[in-house]
Amino acid sequence: MLGNLLLSIREKKGLTKTNISDATGINVGHLTHIEKGERNPSQKALKDICRALDIPYQPLSYTYDKALTEEQVRFNLVDSIPYNTVPLVSNIMDMVICPSSIPNASIAFVMNDDSMKSSLPKGSVAFVEFNTIPLHRELGLFKYQDTVLVRRLIYRKNKLILKSDNLLTKDIVIENGSQLTIIGKIHVEN
Numbered sequence: 001m002l003g004n005l006l007l008s009i010r011e012k013k014g015l016t017k018t019n020i021s022d023a024t025g026i027n028v029g030h031l032t033h034i035e036k037g038e039r040n041p042s043q044k045a046l047k048d049i050c051r052a053l054d055i056p057y058q059p060l061s062y063t064y065d066k067a068l069t070e071e072q073v074r075f076n077l078v079d080s081i082p083y084n085t086v087p088l089v090s091n092i093m094d095m096v097i098c099p100s101s102i103p104n105a106s107i108a109f110v111m112n113d114d115s116m117k118s119s120l121p122k123g124s125v126a127f128v129e130f131n132t133i134p135l136h137r138e139l140g141l142f143k144y145q146d147t148v149l150v151r152r153l154i155y156r157k158n159k160l161i162l163k164s165d166n167l168l169t170k171d172i173v174i175e176n177g178s179q180l181t182i183i184g185k186i187h188v189e190n
Contacts, residue, residue: 001066001133002046003037004078009053010035023052040065055084062106062131062184071155072133080182081131087148087183096125102187106130116150118165120188126150132185139186144172144179150186 010020017031026045033039034049041049046064050057060083068078087107096108105127111120119139120126126139134140134153141150142162151162151172160174174180 001037001068001078001081002040002060002063003035004068004073005060005063005081005083006049006053007035008078009055009083013053015053020049020052024048037067056086059083059086059131062129066132068133069135071136075155075160077133077182080180081133082143082181082183083131087130098127099189102127102129102189104129104132105187106184111150115164115166115169116152119152120150120165120186125189127187127189128184129187130184131182133182134185139188141183141186143181143183144174148183 010017017028017035020026020031021028024045026041026048030039031049034041034045043061046061047057050060063081063083072078089107093110098105098108106129108125108127111122111124111126114122116139126141128141136155137152139150140153141148142153143149144162149162151164154161154163158175160180162172162174162180164171
């Protein structure tokens with residue numbers, strides 16, 4: 001996924017691999033292998049590439065060693081990864097032990113509504129793995145139309161659905177992936 005994201009960012013910024021090579025000292029052939037996902041850059045090389053792309057390193061680093069599924073590629077969800085933003089936290093309540101069964105958790109939060117009542121009841125703790133795209137039917141933390149919400153991601157033939165466990169909460173149908181920001185995959189301690 002990291003290579004796909006680097007390629008997408010570079011192309012959006014109108015830069016060539018030669019531009020990145022000149023700025024970083026990494027040869028074009030190695031950059032090609034990175035963008036194709038055939039090689040992972042070292043942390044230093046990734047920091048240099050981020051500097052050349054004028055983007056922050058940390059949000060992009062969460063995608064390191066992650067692969068995209070065919071469905072995620074088909075829906076071009078790599079463009080829904082927030083590579084230059086981080087979540088804004090307005091209140092830190094406490095610290096919570098991160099279970100070893102959830103090694104990639106970045107942050108935890110307390111569920112504040114009943115939208116996912118059967119899988120994540122109100123008041124329960126959820127762990128977020130930033131910039132990780134949920135698989136079919138997995139829980140995720142999303143931003144949609146200026147609202148941050150927890151939903152189950154459903155892949156359909158030509159659309160995505162953000163599904164709530166609560167039958168009183170309407171499903172959100174995503175026809176255009178650009179409307180969606182994927183903050184991360186949610187894990188619940190068992």
